[in-house]
Amino acid sequence: MLDKLIQFSIRQRWLVLLAVAGTCALGLYNYQRLPIDAVPDITNVQVQINTEAPGYSPLEAEQRVTFIVETAMGGLPKLDYTRSLSRYGLSQITVVFEDGTDIYFARQLIAERLQQIKSQLPPGLEPQMGPITTGLGEIYMYIVEAEPGARRPDGQPFTPIDLHEVQDWLIIPQLRNLPGVIEVNTLGGFEKQYHVTPHPEKLVAYGLSMRDLMEALELNNQNTGAGYIERNGEQWLIRTPGQVKTADEIANIVLTTRDGAPIYVRDIAEVALGKELRTGAATHNSQEVVMGTAFMLIGANSRTVSQAVAAKMEEINRSLPAGIVARTVYDRTNLVDATIQTVKTNLFEGAVLVVIVLFLLLGNVRAALITAAIIPLSMLMTITGMVGAKISANLMSLGAIDFGIIVDGAVIIVENCIRRLAEEQQRRKRRLALGERFEVVFDATREVIKPSIFGVCIIMVVYLPILSLRGIEGKMFHPMAYTVMIALAAAMVLSITFVPAAVALFLGGKISEKENFFMRFARLAYEPLLRRALAVRGLVVTGAAVLVLLCLLIASRMGSEFIPAWTKATSPCMRCASRALA
Numbered sequence: 001m002l003d004k005l006i007q008f009s010i011r012q013r014w015l016v017l018l019a020v021a022g023t024c025a026l027g028l029y030n031y032q033r034l035p036i037d038a039v040p041d042i043t044n045v046q047v048q049i050n051t052e053a054p055g056y057s058p059l060e061a062e063q064r065v066t067f068i069v070e071t072a073m074g075g076l077p078k079l080d081y082t083r084s085l086s087r088y089g090l091s092q093i094t095v096v097f098e099d100g101t102d103i104y105f106a107r108q109l110i111a112e113r114l115q116q117i118k119s120q121l122p123p124g125l126e127p128q129m130g131p132i133t134t135g136l137g138e139i140y141m142y143i144v145e146a147e148p149g150a151r152r153p154d155g156q157p158f159t160p161i162d163l164h165e166v167q168d169w170l171i172i173p174q175l176r177n178l179p180g181v182i183e184v185n186t187l188g189g190f191e192k193q194y195h196v197t198p199h200p201e202k203l204v205a206y207g208l209s210m211r212d213l214m215e216a217l218e219l220n221n222q223n224t225g226a227g228y229i230e231r232n233g234e235q236w237l238i239r240t241p242g243q244v245k246t247a248d249e250i251a252n253i254v255l256t257t258r259d260g261a262p263i264y265v266r267d268i269a270e271v272a273l274g275k276e277l278r279t280g281a282a283t284h285n286s287q288e289v290v291m292g293t294a295f296m297l298i299g300a301n302s303r304t305v306s307q308a309v310a311a312k313m314e315e316i317n318r319s320l321p322a323g324i325v326a327r328t329v330y331d332r333t334n335l336v337d338a339t340i341q342t343v344k345t346n347l348f349e350g351a352v353l354v355v356i357v358l359f360l361l362l363g364n365v366r367a368a369l370i371t372a373a374i375i376p377l378s379m380l381m382t383i384t385g386m387v388g389a390k391i392s393a394n395l396m397s398l399g400a401i402d403f404g405i406i407v408d409g410a411v412i413i414v415e416n417c418i419r420r421l422a423e424e425q426q427r428r429k430r431r432l433a434l435g436e437r438f439e440v441v442f443d444a445t446r447e448v449i450k451p452s453i454f455g456v457c458i459i460m461v462v463y464l465p466i467l468s469l470r471g472i473e474g475k476m477f478h479p480m481a482y483t484v485m486i487a488l489a490a491a492m493v494l495s496i497t498f499v500p501a502a503v504a505l506f507l508g509g510k511i512s513e514k515e516n517f518f519m520r521f522a523r524l525a526y527e528p529l530l531r532r533a534l535a536v537r538g539l540v541v542t543g544a545a546v547l548v549l550l551c552l553l554i555a556s557r558m559g560s561e562f563i564p565a566w567t568k569a570t571s572p573c574m575r576c577a578s579r580a581l582a
Contacts, residue, residue: 002453006445006500010438013501020377020498027380034383035392036303038332038339041136042475045078045101047110048130049073051091053122062086064122069093072117076109083481088279093129099470103298105131133295139306139332140294142313143190143284144171150323158324161275163290164189166324174316175294180305182297188282189290194247195274202268208255213269220244220253247271282327292326299390306332343398351375355405358411360518367414370502373412374494375403379492382483389482397479401487405459409452409495413445417503420444441504449496456492460485 009016049069053061064436066086070093074080078098085092097106108130114127121127131137144167164186172184198213244250251266265271282291296305310331317326354375358368382401383393417440424440425432432440466481467474483581533540558566 002496003442003446005496006449007442009497009501010442010504015506016497020494023384024377024380027383030384030387032395033387035301035390036336036340036393037136037301037333037394039136039394040392040396040476040479041134043134045097045099045103045106046160047095047097047103047106048108049093049095049114049127050130051121051125051127052089053091053125054089056089056091058086058088061089061091065091065125065127066093068117068120068129069114072113073110076106076113083504087174089277099474107132114538115403128560131295132298133182134298136302137182137298138293138330139296139302140309140313140328141330142292142326142328143282144290144292144326145284145287147323147325148530152321152323158257160189160288160290161192163324165291166193166320167292168318171292171316171326175292175309175312178305178308178312180300181294185293185295187280187291187293190275190278193274193276194250194271196265196269196271198269206256206258206263206268208268212255213265216253216265217250218257220442224290247273272339291329301392301486302332303336306336339395339453340393343393343395347401347403348398350403354407357404358407361411361415364418364507366506367418367503370499370506371407371410371414373502374407374491374499375492377498378406378487378490381494382487385486385490386483389486391479391482394479396476397483400480400484402484406487408489409456409492410499412448412452413495413499414503416448417441417444417507419499420447421507429476432528437507438504441500441507445503447498452495453492456488460488 012085051061051069053065056064062084066084069091070082070084073079073093073095076095076097078101080096080098081322082096083094085094095106095110110129114129144163146163151157152162167186168191172186175181175184196213196217198210203209203213203493220242221244222242224240224242226240228235228237230236238386240367244253251271253265254262255265256263282289294306294309296302310328310333313326313328320326349370355368355372358371359365379401385391386393386397420440420443421432421437426437428436444531463481463485466477
């Protein structure tokens with residue numbers, strides 16, 4: 001089978017080169033679709049269920065909400081475990097599923113269970129599932145603040161309520177419309193509220209209760225449709241707008257009548273503009289601000305989405321009220337760009353080093369170029385495989401690629417082809433004809449193709465145990481293993497097809513195999529050492545065994561960590577987060 005494939009590649013060399021060009025075009029197309037991130041997303045498959053319970057203490061939230069919801073989640077298909085948190089006014093349950101579970105299937109199961117327990121919860125409480133995102137979904141953070149000395153049109157300084165309104169009514173609606181943005185959270189500021197504070201003694205004096213006041217406020221704060229009438233062939237809609245807009249309108253709501261005189265809300269209560277009770281705040285430079293966080297949809301390209309959010313924020317800033325500005329404190333694009341730049345630098349330097357070594361070892365410019373071409377070709381094929389396998393380009397997946405290993409099989413084939421072509425030309429005392437060159441290249445490739453493939457397979461087998469990892473370890477290291485194996489497989493296919501075709505096509509002139517200066521120097525340095533090692537082989541083997549045992553002893557005393565520790569001084573992400581929360 002291999003012989004037929006090699007022979008086909010040599011005879012149909014132009015077809016092979018055309019196929020390689022098509023593969024390159026496909027790789028360039030997939031490069032535009034390749035998700036880019038800093039590190040792999042190690043978050044498990046989870047769904048959060050949040051229930052706002054205003055006024056509930058942690059104990060009441062646990063007993064009346066958390067226990068009911070968490071118990072209802074038991075027995076779900078592919079359920080791993082659940083955990084819960086009960087705080088003042090909030091119940092939160094995190095439902096974790098087994099790896100590989102479809103997130104939308106999991107949310108559908110939870111939605112069905114929530115519908116079943118709806119009648120068991122206190123009236124007015126509505127459990128809501130969290131956004132479809134992951135632990136690395138926070139891609140953009142910004143603060144909304146008033147510039148120094150800024151004033152409202154009425155001359156008063158901007159308040160946290162004003163900043164919160166700008167966030168809720170101007171910024172969030174525009175960001176939520178961006179593709180890939182699933183949620184925008186708000187921290188800090190105050191939600192604008194109208195407070196009605198009744199006087200108990202006045203309620204008693206008028207014979208009213210709190211329920212009477214609440215019902216009056218509810219009934220007098222709604223719009224009602226009344227159908228339509230036809231007039232002159234036109235349809236006129238009838239409606240009764242009843243929603244209050246100001247504190248004065250609330251104060252003028254009629255509660256009841258006494259002796260024909262109306263009793264208004266203002267007669268038994270005070271109506272004023274107020275703010276919500278809150279349990280947290282956001283500050284920047286010792287000033288209270290409103291912080292917004294944009295969350296990315298699970299599976300989206302974090303770099304693309306964060307760039308879209310950054311561009312939208314520039315547009316939003318132009319539409320904000322004079323004196324209010326939204327400033328970026330964390331942009332995932334900066335972290336991703338820094339990480340990818342590191343990977344690019346390492347890959348470029350590695351590729352240049354490999355090319356230099358190829359020139360020094362092969363001693364033939366055309367042969368070195370053919371071998372070096374395996375690097376970009378295999379990378380483009382790897383990108384296509386990563387897109388197909390839904391693997392993002394990050395520090396783990398791309399940082400593990402070793403170009404020296406990738407070109408190993410091609411080096412063996414090209415070097416043997418050069419040797420055989422030089423020997424055949426020397427034997428015939430002339431340049432080889434086209435058919436003769438093809439035959440020599442075929443024989444030379446067939447001689448070394450099996451050990452070359454065998455060597456690549458051994459390297460690929462080394463990565464197979466990584467695929468057995470599960471949980472966080474698997475999510476962290478699977479992209480690396482898959483990427484390296486795809487790159488090795490691509491290089492192996494190119495070595496069998498592209499390399500013989502390119503050698504047969506481009507190595508047609510006079511070829512002579514001779515040692516260059518580098519190889520002569522390496523031989524002069526290595527041969528004496530080899531002879532001495534063979535002369536005292538027992539001592540060499542013993543020394544190697546002792547060295548291995550010593551290394552094993554040292555390794556047993558080494559510490560171990562899952563990943564290197566990231567500090568504020570070394571992590572851009574941590575630096576941005578610390579600035580945002582300062």
